[in-house]
Amino acid sequence: MASSQGKKRISATSNEQSLITRVSRSVSQSPIVHQSKRAALDAAFVSKKLIRSTGKAAWIAGTTFLILVVPLIIEMDREQQLNDLELQQASLLGTPK
Template sequence: MAARKGGVSLRERPHNGGRNDGILSRISTTISQSPIVFQGKRTACKAAFVAKKLLRSTGKAAWIAGTTFLILSVPLIIEMDREQQLNELELQQASLLGTSQK
């Protein structure tokens, strides 16, 4: 074999560990290993982490607000409804008995 200038030919040069991958595979590998893609993935992971924490804290706040409403407001609403029914019953009795309301 005669000595050549410029090193090894394309056939003798190993591609990605000796595999004969196509040019698209080599380009996609090069792009996926670029620092810009790495920073994008890292930023996406951080954004997902923050979104998860925000969603969890929002869920906790919703739980607290819901249980507080149930404990404080629902009994008040029930009592106000009872009071209204009692007033209506008294009005019905007064109209049946013929007494006047002041």
């Protein structure tokens, strides 16, 4: 008697697995799943392109800043130091009237 209950449990378990397999196949083959996968792949492609182009733009902006703006800042600082030095010398020597 115990063995017949064990067989029923085994057959019920295999029926449940069969049902789960059929349901998972029907869900995985549905058009909604295919559309979702396609949308995810398209979003990943667009994101990759966006990140790549953003990196290129950052590189261009950074090198332009280094080539054009940094020398300008250094020159402006030198000019300010020269002006400060002239003011300091003028205050020590006195301004001619």
